[in-house]
Amino acid sequence: CDISVGLATIASTARNLEVPVADIMNLPYRSAIFDCVLCIAVLHHISTIDRRLQAISECIRVLKVGGSALFYAWAQEQEGGFSGHRFAEQDVLVPFHLKHDVNKKQKISSTSSATPTVHNTDVKFAAKHAVFDENKNATVFQRYCHVYKAGELESLFEKACNGSVRIDKVYWDTGNWAIIVTKER
Numbered sequence: 012c013d014i015s016v017g018l019a020t021i022a023s024t025a026r027n028l029e030v031p032v033a034d035i036m037n038l039p040y041r042s043a044i045f046d047c048v049l050c051i052a053v054l055h056h057i058s059t060i061d062r063r064l065q066a067i068s069e070c071i072r073v074l075k076v077g078g079s080a081l082f083y084a085w086a087q088e089q090e091g092g093f094s095g096h097r098f099a100e101q102d103v104l105v106p107f108h109l110k111h112d113v114n115k116k117q118k119i120s121s122t123s124s125a126t127p128t129v130h131n132t133d134v135k136f137a138a139k140h141a142v143f144d145e146n147k148n149a150t151v152f153q154r155y156c157h158v159y160k161a162g163e164l165e166s167l168f169e170k171a172c173n174g175s176v177r178i179d180k181v182y183w184d185t186g187n188w189a190i191i192v193t194k195e196r
Contacts, residue, residue: 012038035066040073048073048080055085055156058102060167063157067171074194079179083187087158096186101160104153111148164190 012033013019023030033039035053048070057063067082074080087098096105141152165181168190176192183189 035069036062038069038073042072043075045073046075046078050082052083054082055158058155063167064171067167071172071176071194076194076196078194080192081189083189084164085156085158086183086186086188087160089186098158102157105156107152107154108147108149109152159188164188168192
């Protein structure tokens, strides 16, 4: 599942799967239903510790005893990573470029460079925090990210899971911290 209708649609169409739109804070599944949980590139977009703990708790809630979960989140340590970002702080805004397809009929309008509006069959929005980058033919949004330091994911899991999971492995991979856990009770 994903909170983004667009990403859920892409995933379901590309793989002919049923991909529901859902919020990680309140997953629409009964407890202990899944053998495996994957949470890739989600935790770093959650803005508070309480919400991060809730997200982790929800993912573990839907996991069967004996099941495994894998979480990936951006690392503050980016040496050797692919993003090209350098993070001076843990809570940052990172540009996201929504590229405009030159093959689609699109009309990009703006009352000022800070409030572009894009209209096409896939996208219709007006955002005060976005700017249009003509060189990249993209609308640039600022996304919130909390980048994780070494040891931070383990600490979150210990708090969120109250001893219900075993931490099997923690590792750094191409600019991300990853953690694999097994639900024990």
